[in-house]
Amino acid sequence: MVLNALAGFRQTAMDYLATNRHDIALDFSGDCYTIRIPDEDSPDGDWVSTLKFSNIDNLTFASCSCPDGDCCVHLMTAFFSAYDAHGWLPLHHKFHLSFWYALFFKFFIEEARLHADGDRHYSIASSHVTLEISALSPEAFTKWLPIVHQSTEPKIPSEKTFPQSALYRIAKCFFFFAEAGAQLDLIENNQGFPTQFSLQWEGLSLKGEILDFTTLEYLFPKINFAQTSLPGNYRDFSVTKVRVAPEESKIYFTIHPAQQDNTTQTITPLGSVGYVAGSQLVILPSQETSVSIYVLSLLPATLKKQILSLLHYDAEERPIRYSIHFLRDSSLSFSAYLDTPGDLENGELIYPDFCYVPERGLFTIEGLLSPQISFIIKADQVEEFLNHEGSLIREPGFEVFTNQVPEGQLTYNITQQGVLLFHYNTGDPAAIDIHYGPWTYYSGQGFFLQRKADLEIQDGLIVEADQIPSFIMKHEVVLRTIPNFFAPTPPLKNLFFEVHKETKGSGLYLKPVFQGLEEENCRLFGVFLYRENLGFNLLPTPLQSLCSLPKKIPPEQVPDFIHQNFQNDKLVFVDPQLCLPETFELVIRSITRPHPSSPLHLQLELKTNIGSIPLGTALQALKNKRAFAFTKAGFLNFQHCLFQFLKQFISSQKCLIPENTLIATVTDIFKLDALAPLSTHEKIQASESDLAFFSQLKAACLPPIPQSLFSTDHKLRPYQNSGLLWLWFLYNHRLSGLLCDEMGLGKTHQATALLDIVFQSAEPTERPKFLVVCPTSVLPHWEHTLATHLPTVSIFSFHGPNKPEHLPPADVIITSYGTLRQNYAKFYKLSFTVTVFDEIHMAKNKSSQIHKILCRLDSQMKLGLTGTPIENNLLEFKGLLDIILPNYLPSDALFKKLFTKKHTAEVDDEIIPSQDLLLKLTRPFILRRTKKLVLPELPEKVESIIPCTLSPEQKKLYLSTLKREKAQIQQLESPEEQTVNYLHVFALLNHLKQICNHPAIFFKNPDKYREHESGKWEAFVRLLHDSLSSGYKVVVFSQYIHMIRIIMLYLEEIGVKYASIQGKSLNRKEEIEYFTTDPECRVFVGSLLAAGTGINLTAGNVVIMYDRWWNPAKENQALDRVHRIGQKNTVFIYKLMTEDTLEERIHYLIEKKIRLLDKVISTQDSNILHMLNREDLITILSYKDERGGVDETLSNTSEEDEVSLF
Structure with missing residues (x-):
């Protein structure tokens, strides 16, 4: 209720109103008021208060233009001034019931028009009433004009639109005249009834006549007879049947007007009143009415005395008392009483100043905290309650202190979660303290306000575990005044951290081990050691760097943490599953092949220096998109290149996870062996042929070349013969390769010898087809070399302006890179046995068209010749390998990550350093010799x-x-x-x-x-x-x-x-x-x-x-x-x-x-x-x-x- 907040200004407002009511300017429209309260502190000379009522006298809104806004003495003064001088009714409601409202509303509904009849003279008439209004002076006419012409008239007459009309404003003007003291003169007609009326006030004159009896019956009872010329004392009355309605904050009573002496005369009913014709005597009936307790003091003294005397009213102000206790959730429970607890159980509080108890009467009280006798303040609302109402609490042990401290001393404790709590020790073991924001309750002492600006450390201060180190550093001086906060120097010899897996999830946590303090309960907070019941100590400087380690490692950070800290001598990896393997090995337990030409089915186990696991364990984790796994073989980081390669077996469905088996081609075996050496189990299950085939691949044994198949004597040097053996090995296993001998060592010669042996060893029904692609400058050299060493082979050079429209059916086609780029569609239609790319580094750029063309050519074996396989950078080198061995090397992004970034600390983290890894991956497919190595006879x-x-x-x-x-x-x-x-x-x-x-x-x-x-x-x-x-x-x-x-x-x-x-x-x-x-x-x-x-x-x-x-x-x-x-x-x-x-x-x-x-x-x-x-x-x-x-x-x-x- 709005009035509750204004109650404290009641007496001041009453005192002001008693002497200054006539200076207050008031207006209303409907139930909304604008009231100007004179005040010399206002720049405009007054403060404007705005009020709104509902249900006649219920104040629902109040606002003031003064700095205090919605809670000030001006609003309380405005509220009282909104009532008539006798405190009966709010003026807007009294006006609504008045003769003036009824008179002009009748004109408005009957659509009677106000006419200007001459100089400052107006008239209005209907079939029931006539009325004339005159301005007696120019000054009065000047005030009259705005009333008549303030706004446009409403088009449809109704009670809702009446307040918008000129007639409403005129009615309100004469109502205010009457309230200010203007007398309404009533004159009887020939039949003795008061049908004529007039009023003159502040230069305005009004004269009117009621033309019919029905209208007189309607209008006459609405007249305030105390404001008329009729004889009789209409302010004399007696009161009976007084009762209090606490829920409405009202007093109801029956009022009896004083009886007239000549009541034996004939009384004519005029509505709710009686009238003695010819004698100007009005007979008023008794009626029940009510008055708000809030405006009781505004009532005329005689009436107020009669009412209160019938209520057993105790005018002496009495303090209200409270029983207070705490609930389990720290809420506060209040129960009001007057003399003894419980004596208001049948009573009612009329907030904020009255209390009504049946059979005892009405009391004036002070110190009321709430409109309810019993109420509860929730724990989260206690702070606000103490801020606003705390000063009214007078109960011992619950009083409020804003500038005092409780008895006792500040102390602290560490919770199980590592939170640092400060609290007061009052010396009573059974005492409790409850915190409500800045307020703290201490048993038997009351509520104390702790101001943050007073002390750096106060009762109720909470410091989270991660904030404790910086807090101690900042407040060291003050903390030294707290008993046992800092402990004596501990006998700490060393500090370690054990690394453990979390019981739930895949994260890690570090557990400190305090060497020398095994018998004490210790905890670590940053660089501070806490010993239970002893206090805090700063760690020795050499050990402080360890405190930067995270105490918990979330799963996404586990791989990096283990790789970076596994060699840290201050971290103890107790669980073997957390240890990084130093070596990887793939142990073959069985080899099978469904068909002699099928890939090998290898049943494998993953073996490390820590232990072994079936390969299916790792494959299943990879399939589940795990980033790592804790296994009996140690900590497996699936970002390792071995596991990245194993992912390809899963994506291409070349594995049988339940059987721990990989389905591996020859290139897969080379790659696996490079990433993790392949070895056979002592009890391996395999056929002799399959085991021999694998052993040959593992040892890269080069099969002998049947020299009798050469069509001519190639006169190969020893190193060239070795190169030919290597090329023959690749061909026999349907592989491709790069011959990267240094310039001048006869790469063309070796390639030609391969084409010769392939051609001569082919079955008669399967005539091989070869393609040679080379720079334009060496086309003649290739033509001469092939013609010399392959005399039985048909050779065609597809080059130059005279080349045919279609490729001829030759055994060997020679073309240039430029010609191939312009005619690639012709070559896509053919399948070649061997394709030779001389100076293959010309296609090193993967985004070039020629690179894409070479990749797309269909050939059983692709042989690249170059003296500079790494001409510019490793990505270009990879581009060459992608031509001859599509999809063998990892993606460009992974390749760049593994091999083209500078490694610093990462080098030590890789089990296989990147240089060795690339060597192992590419060694089977790349052959490079230098002149210095193979031609010692070459001149200096x-x-x-x-x-x-x-x-x-x-x-x-x-x-x-x-x-x-x-x-x-x-x-x-x-x-x-x-x-x-x-x-x-x-x-x-x-x-x-x-x-x-x-x-x-x-x-x-x-x-x-x-x-x-x-x-x-x-x-x-x-x-x-x-x-x-x-x-x-x-x-x-x-x-x-x-x-x-x-x-x-x-x-x-x-x-x-x-x-x-x-x-x-x-x-x-x-x-x-x-x-x-x-x-x-x-x-x-x-x-x-x-x-x-x-x-x-x-x-x-x-x-x-x-x-x-x-x-x-x-x-x-x-x-x-x-x-x-x-x-x-x-x-x-x-x-x-x-x-x-x-x-x-x-x-x-x-x-x-x-x-x-x-x-x-x-x-x-x-x-x-x-x-x-x-x-x-x-x-x-x-x-x-x-x-x-x-x-x-x-x-x-x-x-x-x-x-x-x-």
Whole structure:
């Protein structure tokens, strides 16, 4: 109830109203009030209160414009002023019952119109009543006009629309006049009845007449006769039958008007009253009425005295008392009483100031907490209750203290869940304390408010387990004042953690082991040790780092946790199922084959250094998509490459899980053996043939070749014969492979020998069909070799503009990569016995069309030939293997994760290091020999670096180019992460290389090379003349066409004959033959890309690398054109390098990074451009003093610092 909140302002409001009622401005519409209370504190001079009533006198809404809003003295004052001066009724209800409302509502319903009849004169008439209203002064007329013309009249007359009309406002105006003291004059007509009436107030005059008796009966009883000219004392009355209705907060009584003296005269009924015609005497009836207890004080003194005297009213204010006790859930139970507990059981509380007890009467009370005699405050509502009502509680032991502390001292305890609780110890073991937010109840003392700003640590403070370490650090000084919070130094010798599996789920937890404190109950909270009943201690510094370990490891973090911490000597893995295996082995218990050509059915068990399990256990876990498993063989992390491969058996349905069996092809066996060595059980169940077949695969035994089947003497060297045995092994097992012998060791020769033996060993009815795909430059070489060594085989070269529309039925088809790309559909229709891809690295890019075409070709065996299987990076190497062995290696993403990322700590975590793993996976299918290994008789190769210097012109160009691109270089040097335009940077590097070569190629004007100076050119000319004068043939390589043009111009000028191959050369064969056979041809000039592959330049024995290629593998290819089988002389290789320029920097990078290319596994890219990081580029682009020591900088650069720019 809204009034309950305003009760405290009652007396102040009454006092104000007693002297200031006439200053209060009040208006209402319906049951809503707007009341202005004068107040000098208001900027506008008054505060506006808004009230709303329901059910006549029930206040349902109250709001004030003052800062206190909905609870202030203005609202209480407004509530009282909404009643008439005698406290009978709210004004809006009194108006609704009044003569004025009835009169004008009758006009409104009968649609009588108000007319302006002249200057300040209005009239309104109906068949029942006539009325005239005049403004007696201009001032009064000015006030009258808004009343009449304030708003548009409603179109449909009804009681609902009446408040919107002018007639309603006029009625309310004259009602307020009457309430202010205006007298309504009543005049009798000729029959002695009061049909004429008039009123004059504040400059307005009203005169009217009731025209019929029925209307008089309706209107006359509604008149407040105490406000008329009729004689008689209408304010004299007596009261009987007084009763209290507590549930309504009202007092009901019957009122009896004073009896008139001449009651013997004839009384004419006029509605509910009687009238003595001609005597102006009104006879009022007795009637029951009521008054709200809240406005009892507004009643006239005589009436109030009569009512209270009949109620046994005790005017002395009495304090209410309460019985208080706690419920089980910490709720508070209250029971009110006056003198003794329970004496209000039959009584009623009239909140907030009255109490009614039958047979005892009505009491004025104070200290009431609730409208109910008995009530319960729920535990979660006690805080709010104490904040608002706590000051009214006066019961001993339950009083409220806001600025005091209880008797006792602060102490603490640790719960079983590790929560730190602070509480007061009052000294009474049976005492309890209950917390309600900032309030705490202490037995026998009461409720105490704890203000957070007063103390850092208070009673009821709760610190969660994970917050305890930081809490102790922050509040150490205060905590030292709490008895036994810190303990004496413990005899702790060491700290370990046992790793255990959770009883439910797949997570782990760590259990601390306190060496030296075995007899004590200890717990660990961060870096603090807690000993029960003793207190906290900070762990010794050497042991504090252990506290960063998680205490619980969720399942998704278990694999990483075990891998990272298994070697930690402070962690004890008690359970063998949590231990990481050091070795994996697959033990074969049985081998079966449903058919001799069927894959092997291998029944396996997984064996580790910890124990063994049936393979089906791991397979079932994989099938269930488990990330790991705790087994008798130890902790199995299914991210390990072995299990990733085993997933393929599940997805392809090549396993029988209940039988622990894998259905394995030959490639599957090689892969399994690489991932986990295959071994046979001592009691293996297998047929002799199956066991022999497996043993042959396991040992990779190479079957002998029937030499009698050769169609010609291939004159194979011993290492070439070994290569042929390997190729024959692959063919016999329907496998494919990569022959990766170093340049010049006869890969073409070995491949040709394989085709010969395959062709000769075939059944007459099954004539083999071969395909050879090679670069255009070596097509003639293949044609000659095949024609020489396979004389009985039909050979067709499908190449050139005159090639036929359809492929001919030849035994061997030779084509180029370009021709195949343009005519691939023709080849898709054929099935080949053996397909040879010469220089297969040309299809290394998996996204290229030629790669996809080679993968799609149908061939029983695919043989790739390349001298550079790892030309750029391992993904390209994988691309080559994917051509010959589809789906053998893992997906690109997994392959990159396993083999192309730099491993640091991860290397130790892998049971098989990535380098060894890739070697084992690919060894059966890749054969690579080097000249140094197999050709000790090959002449020596001597490499020399020829330093050069920039000419003044070159130096000026070099520095101006660097200066012009200063913004790009500064972007590289910026420590902030920002996007660098590396294509622009590499274009700059290319320009600098051109300047180092010769200014003429920088200006793209080679024919005028003599107009410029170049230090490198001068060194080249000297070296060229020295070599020629010594009788050597010289091979010169450059990557720039303009540089080759300058060299050829110079050779023509000095009369030296030369041969040349460039990118657009069509007479490659003639040029090579010219250099090889003509003693007058002393020099061969070629570009690295055009002349670096597929040709034989053994006629030369001096090689000059005029400029360095970014890719060392490409350089080596070019050098191998000279240093190969057939070379009889020592080969001298000279590499020109301009000092103090990017060429010197690149040389050091090549020398440093080329060492990585000797490994089969490398996380680097052999293309130097792809290997440069920001620091490398900054070093390369520095000059002289700017570089800050090139040698030192490069020697201190670690492999881990090198990242790919692409």
